[in-house]
Amino acid sequence: MTEQTEQTEQTEQTEQTEQTEQTAETVETAETEQAEERQALVPPPPPDVLPAAPAVPAVPAAPEGTPLVPAKAGKDRRVLRAVLRWTAVAVVFAAVGTAAAYGITRQERTDLPGLATESDGRWNYPEIVRPSLPSGSPAPFAEVNKAAAHHADLRALVLPAPEGAKADKALRGEDGWLATKDFLAEFASKEDRKAAGQVLTDHGLRHVAARGWTTQDGTHTRIYLLRFGTAAVADELFATELIHYDSPTYAVRGAEEFDRDEDFPEKTEFAHVTRSPYAETKPYGAEQVRQAYLSAGDTVALIVQSRKGTAEAVPFQQTVVLQSQLLS
Numbered sequence: 001m002t003e004q005t006e007q008t009e010q011t012e013q014t015e016q017t018e019q020t021e022q023t024a025e026t027v028e029t030a031e032t033e034q035a036e037e038r039q040a041l042v043p044p045p046p047p048d049v050l051p052a053a054p055a056v057p058a059v060p061a062a063p064e065g066t067p068l069v070p071a072k073a074g075k076d077r078r079v080l081r082a083v084l085r086w087t088a089v090a091v092v093f094a095a096v097g098t099a100a101a102y103g104i105t106r107q108e109r110t111d112l113p114g115l116a117t118e119s120d121g122r123w124n125y126p127e128i129v130r131p132s133l134p135s136g137s138p139a140p141f142a143e144v145n146k147a148a149a150h151h152a153d154l155r156a157l158v159l160p161a162p163e164g165a166k167a168d169k170a171l172r173g174e175d176g177w178l179a180t181k182d183f184l185a186e187f188a189s190k191e192d193r194k195a196a197g198q199v200l201t202d203h204g205l206r207h208v209a210a211r212g213w214t215t216q217d218g219t220h221t222r223i224y225l226l227r228f229g230t231a232a233v234a235d236e237l238f239a240t241e242l243i244h245y246d247s248p249t250y251a252v253r254g255a256e257e258f259d260r261d262e263d264f265p266e267k268t269e270f271a272h273v274t275r276s277p278y279a280e281t282k283p284y285g286a287e288q289v290r291q292a293y294l295s296a297g298d299t300v301a302l303i304v305q306s307r308k309g310t311a312e313a314v315p316f317q318q319t320v321v322l323q324s325q326l327l328s
Helices: 002-041 073-106 180-184 190-202 230-240 313-327
Strands: 207-215 220-227 259-262 275-280 285-296 299-308
Touching: 002 190, 073 230, 180 190, 180 207, 180 313, 190 275, 190 285, 230 299, 285 313, 299 313
Parallel strands: none
Antiparallel strands: 207 220, 220 299, 259 275, 275 285, 285 299
């Protein structure tokens, strides 16, 4: 009886030992497989010196909640393949998007006339090209051009009208040059016209070139380019006589109160061109007015847009940006 009991106890101990060892081996195997899979996701350490790699677009992160190391070993490989497929798709779309953006930013103005679209209200401008310089004359912001003078014909630097617009004959002037009194007529009060005229005389105004048009939606645009002797003179006039931060010095016709227009994207700024845009504040009358002053070298520009009801921001911004580009 005792011998049978001892044999039974030994048998039970042996079976328990074998079960324990099998369980330990199973746990160790599972841990080893998980460790190997985690290691496969981590790239090997780089050598001490690597050649410079070309820049590539950043890969967007996988959707929130996607597990990189799942809890169940049986689904590890399927989830890992899904993550790798998601990453590959993200790389392709990121690369295509970057290439498209790069192509647009690198294209010249002649390739994208007016940046026209039908979705956001931008106008369709004709091909816009900077006028040629007289032979031997430097560009306005070349190092040798100390006065930062625009040697190109000032009349050719005025932005052309968009397609379908009706020209404003009153701004054609004589042979393309506008009389100073016609420019001053843009200001509302007699006192402002007199004061502005004196300021222009004191700063040695040389020429005024202008263009105006009305588009089919009723937006009336006027652009005036004023040329002075040097950039220093134009900058002083712009900064001390024509503008304040939150409003222009002289109110234009059809508006009384203005506030600075802060909606311009920063990426639309150009080197050597300073701008101060304003929008008429509510309550305004039958129409709203937007205006902007630009200073670029020896030239100061005034751009005015008005429209019954509301003057839309997008065509105003587009017009200011394109005129800035011509002067830059």
